[in-house]
Amino acid sequence: MSILIKGARIITQNANREMLKGDILIEGNKIAAIGKELPKEEVEEVLEGKGKLVFPGLVNTHTHVAMGLLRGYGEGLPLHRWLEEKIWPAEKKMTSEDVYWGTMLGTIEMIKSGTTCFNEMYMFGIKHMADAVIETGMRAVLGKGVYDTPKGRDKESEMKELKHKVEEVNGMNSRVQVAVAAHSVYTCSEELLKDAKAFANEEGLQFHMHVSETREEVFNLLKEKKMRPVEYLDSIGLVDEKSVFAHLGWVTKREISLVGKAGATVANCPVSNLKLATGGICPVAEFFDAGANVTLATDGAASNNSLDMFETMKFSHLLQTHKYWDPQKVDMDRLWDAATINGAKGMGINAGSIEKGKLADFVFVDAKAVNLAPLHSDWRSIIYSINPGNVTDVIVDGKFVLKEGKITLVDEEKVLEKATEVAHDLVNR
Numbered sequence: 001m002s003i004l005i006k007g008a009r010i011i012t013q014n015a016n017r018e019m020l021k022g023d024i025l026i027e028g029n030k031i032a033a034i035g036k037e038l039p040k041e042e043v044e045e046v047l048e049g050k051g052k053l054v055f056p057g058l059v060n061t062h063t064h065v066a067m068g069l070l071r072g073y074g075e076g077l078p079l080h081r082w083l084e085e086k087i088w089p090a091e092k093k094m095t096s097e098d099v100y101w102g103t104m105l106g107t108i109e110m111i112k113s114g115t116t117c118f119n120e121m122y123m124f125g126i127k128h129m130a131d132a133v134i135e136t137g138m139r140a141v142l143g144k145g146v147y148d149t150p151k152g153r154d155k156e157s158e159m160k161e162l163k164h165k166v167e168e169v170n171g172m173n174s175r176v177q178v179a180v181a182a183h184s185v186y187t188c189s190e191e192l193l194k195d196a197k198a199f200a201n202e203e204g205l206q207f208h209m210h211v212s213e214t215r216e217e218v219f220n221l222l223k224e225k226k227m228r229p230v231e232y233l234d235s236i237g238l239v240d241e242k243s244v245f246a247h248l249g250w251v252t253k254r255e256i257s258l259v260g261k262a263g264a265t266v267a268n269c270p271v272s273n274l275k276l277a278t279g280g281i282c283p284v285a286e287f288f289d290a291g292a293n294v295t296l297a298t299d300g301a302a303s304n305n306s307l308d309m310f311e312t313m314k315f316s317h318l319l320q321t322h323k324y325w326d327p328q329k330v331d332m333d334r335l336w337d338a339a340t341i342n343g344a345k346g347m348g349i350n351a352g353s354i355e356k357g358k359l360a361d362f363v364f365v366d367a368k369a370v371n372l373a374p375l376h377s378d379w380r381s382i383i384y385s386i387n388p389g390n391v392t393d394v395i396v397d398g399k400f401v402l403k404e405g406k407i408t409l410v411d412e413e414k415v416l417e418k419a420t421e422v423a424h425d426l427v428n429r
Contacts, residue, residue, distance in 0.1 A: 001045075001398060002032075002043045003043070003046075003360075004023060004026075004040055004043040004046045004047070005024040006040075006047065007022070008021070008022070008023075008050070008053070008054045009378065010054045011354070011378055013056050013341050013352060014353050014355050019378060023037065024054065024362075025043070026395070030358065030360055031356055031357065031358050031359075034354065052392065053367040053372075053378060054362055055363055055365070055379070056116075056340040056354055056363070057116025057351065058310075058339045059339065059342075059344050059346070059352065060115050060296070060307065060312075061246075061265065062244070062299055063106070063119060063121070063299065065106035065110075065118065065129070065301070066129065067102065067300035068109070069102040069302075069426055078276060078277050087302060093426060093429045094125070099122065099128045100129070100131060100132050101419045101422045102422070103128070104418075105415055105416065105419035107133060108407055108410070111407065112394075113307065113308045114310065114363040114388065116361040116363070117138070119141045119143065119347055121210075123147070123183075126178070130176050134175065136410055137408070138396060139396055139397065142177070143179040144166060144180065147184070147187035148187075155189060177206070180196050181207075181208040182207070183210060184209060184210040185229050185232060194238075197238050206244055206347065208243075209245055211248055212228070212229045212230065212255070214249075230255035230259060231254065233245075234262075239259060240263070241263040241264060245267065247278070247282065248282050248283075248287070256290050260291035261290070263293060266294045267297040267346075269298065270312060270316045272298065274319075276303055282319075284338075285324060294342060298311075308387075310386045314383055317330060317332065317383060333379070336383075359398075360397065361396050363391060364391070364395075365390045372385050
């Protein structure tokens with residue numbers, strides 16, 4: 001399949017941060033050329049890009065997509081009560097079919113808000129998540145979650161299930177990668193953490209964890225191990241360039257340095273942290289300066305009520321401005337990096353910028369939308385102005401998954417109806 005986009009304004013996100021006005025040629029699943037007046041002959045489809053702003057697809061580096069079924073459930077509770085009183089009891093009743101419909105709902109929401117790839121962590125249903133991703137046309141890194149400290153779970157069973165699910169899902173589709181997702185230091189024994197990371201390294205997989213999300217998590221580990229979470233994880237060999245750590249709101253300068261020197265990925269989840277009153281603000285500016293691969297994430301739609309990465313970009317900048325009393329502490333260019341090319345790097349995919357040879361994953365926005373007018377400095381000012389309603393088209397892997405505002409590969413109305421039915425049934429079981 002070949003597609004030619006004509007005359008668009010392009011935020012390339014290349015090394016020079018070039019803004020171009022011109023054409024993009026897609027051949028297969030990659031960008032074949034970028035330039036002016038590229039020939040239309042022998043191209044299978046031509047899309048008029050005039051009046052459109054085109055930029056790389058956003059990469060959401062920490063999600064629990066199926067938890068969208070629990071959006072609005074357990075409102076007003078702090079994290080640990082929210083988990084223990086509402087979320088975990090509901091999840092115990094979840095079936096793989098529930099996970100499938102929750103993932104279908106979430107992927108449609110992400111597509112319509114400009115996200116082309118997400119990094120998932122869920123305890124079960126990974127095969128059904130993969131089915132949903134394949135059907136909707138998204139790209140994803142699906143982490144099979146493991147944990148063993150709650151009563152009734154053990155390391156051996158967790159590792160056996162992990163290996164089985166990785167084998168089952170790996171290779172299903174080129175848009176689906178599999179990863180290892182250890183829940184947290186407070187739900188995983190040291191032995192499980194070591195074994196899970198060793199397995200991830202053997203298989204060349206990303207390793208994904210919640211880290212330093214709350215003060216309670218930090219202080220409990222200090223009592224138990226005499227170390228803070230990042231220090232502890234570093235001491236057992238878990239901090240490296242293949243590790244993705246979500247939250248990191250309660251960290252010291254030493255921990256920031258450890259993450260930065262290792263080149264690990266930070267998944268900043270500002271909206272979820274604010275909603276669950278975790279108290280800590282991820283020190284994004286310091287992580288950037290330390291050399292960490294800083295990215296952005298929504299967390300699950302149950303702890304955020306949204307999978308909107310535009311909102312996440314805005315809140316991330318607002319929080320850093322507030323934290324440091326300085327609107328320039330984190331340059332907006334860096335936030336665009338975090339949402340695009342850094343996210344792709346953290347996921348190990350050849351995307352995140354619009355350049356020849358990169359995967360054809362990008363988003364089209366109506367540049368004439370009233371809430372974007374006037375556009376003085378495209379990629380900078382857009383962070384504070386844009387919303388999902390501005391997205392007109394989305395291409396993933398060289399194919400339209402959203403065209404003229406319509407989901408192309410699945411019946412959106414049917415998914416919404418079925419997911420709503422499943423969600424109400426789940427909380428009433």
